[in-house]
Amino acid sequence: MTGEAAFAIVACACYWVAAFVAAGELVLPARRTERVVGAGALAGALCLTAALVLRGFRTGRFPAFGTFEVLALYAVATTLAYGHIAVRHQSRGMSSIMLPYIAILVLCALFGIGHEAAFPGRIQPAWLAVHVVTAFIGYGLFTLESCLGVAYLIQDRNLKRKNFGRVFDRLPSLEILDRLMYEHVGVAFLVFSLSIVSGIVLTHLNSWGSRWTSDPKVAGTAATWLVYAALFHLRMSADRHGRKVALLAVFGFMFVLFSFLGVHLIAGSMHDFIFATAGPRW
């Protein structure tokens, strides 16, 4: 077994333990499990990062190509986003929603660990790194935003139905969820926009002309950007709060999933090297 695989397996185990404990807190009496959840998520993220670093050294390129690398990077970015709210805002109740999702991502990444995409050698590595890193941070933050939206909708439903079970106790208050969504949407939108700009720069540097504009992945990303632009505007300019804005955050995540994963399944894309073992199509 290679070091990458060993780290990936350990990461997967850590995430699943953390996810089970976190999900268990929704149905079992509260125990002091935050440390287990926090340690599991941290250990998982570190192991996954170690696996990515090893892969990067071995292949001599930025590890963002092929199923494993893409999903692992996305999982690490989402863990960072979760870690940020868990540590800074003490809203650990979100772990019950986020960690199971991340654990599934890591398991999928593990299944694709054999997939390795060829490096599109002509692409400028610095711009590529900016493009990829900002895209993944953006996706991570959008995932966080939508998970907060899901938690908001759950709490709203509990309050409307006067259902004060353990889920109601465990999840943060409506106001905290709303404030966290408000605080993160700006950064997420900015970072994601930066990713799009760096992508455009790359197309110019490589003289790809206008071919990229017809790429389904680019179209999906543009749609995602528009949804989050609307959300950003509603939050920042129109000062909107409450259920509809939370619904929009969840709706936006459908676009994230589509542009990030779905588009590769239904149409060819310039970004197809992500999920292929062969090189890019350009």
Place this chain on the structure above:
Amino acid sequence: MNLAVLGINFRTAPVGLRERVSFPNGRMPDILARMQQDLPHTELVLLSTCNRTELYAAGDEDRTDKDKLIRSLVNVSTLSSDDLRAHVYHRQRLEAVEHLMTVAASLDSMVVGETEILGQVKQAYGAAEKAGTAGSTIRPLFQRVFRVAKRIRSETDICRGRVSVGSLSVDLAEKIFSDLGSKTVMTVGAGEVAEQVLSNLVDRGVREALVVNRSLDRGRALADQHQGTAIPFDRLEDYLPRADIVISSTGAPHCVIKAGAVRDAMAVRHGRPMLLVDLAVPRDIETKVGELENVYLYEIDDLERVAAENLSRRQKAADHARNIIREEVAEASGMFQAHSRAEIMRQLDDLVRNIEESELERTFAKQSVAPFPEHCDKCREKVRDMLHRALSKMVAAPKKALNESLRDNTWDDTRDAVRLLFGLTEDDDDGNA
């Protein structure tokens, strides 16, 4: 060593009697110091709350008997010995430990699961530490009790959910708005429960209190009481968008807050949530209000239903909590047994040493055994070692049996057998129930 508790609580004594034996926390160290004059060489903790006064005493059995504890409590209160005796309960050893754990875990409280009592027990222990009446028995016992109370809180649902309409309203407000410090509460009408909820919310630090009442004077009086603002009744709808929490409790025969008014208010609030609590019968707030987005309407029946559910959940959790206490009491019994075990082991060692010395004296006193004094010391040491090894081997088996009996819960029988066979006395401390 014995632990005893003597006390009265809301079940055994009326409030008129309880208040005569109630002590403010600030005076506790002085009172404990006075009590210790009556009960020398006894560790003491005095727990005094509005629902109970309990004296915990650890010491020799004759110093912790019921009469002595009653006398010492009477000496620091305005109560007669007969009054106290008629309402008092007295528990000893493991029953006293179980009682203390039950009290600290809030299973013996008027409202099962209330969280204040643990803090009060901690304060009582702190006062005993300050007065110097907590010692080697009380200290580990109370630390263990605090751990048990914490364990019960985290492993059971005993403290989950509020059980009164007033506290439930405050809880709901906190669950919707995490930071009450930036929120405005509006009360419509001045019913007793509404006033209580307003008072609780003001205590939690709400930014602004608006009091809407048909009688502006009465509204002003209530507003002044809570540093709020009185609003004339006909301006209710103007101020509604400002209110994050609305508590309504008027005696009006019809609805005073209409869905249209709340809808307009929500348009101004840009979707920020609003909590409305209708404590009035007949209702003050239109039922349709609850259907509006980002508006959470709770009527008195909703709150009473939730309070009843929470209470029943707490009562179910109380059974689990009692099992935990039983486990912990069984473990705590080791605390008393450890004391007793150390004592009996010491007695066995003393027995070995005494036999050794007396036999050596007798043997070496005879001239025939020690004809040459220059060899005598060396010879004496060798004989002493041999004697010590032989006697130690003889008591090794009963010592082992005693240790094993602690694990097998047969301590009492084994201890009595060892005492009988080796002729040990029973004047040592023993805390077994």
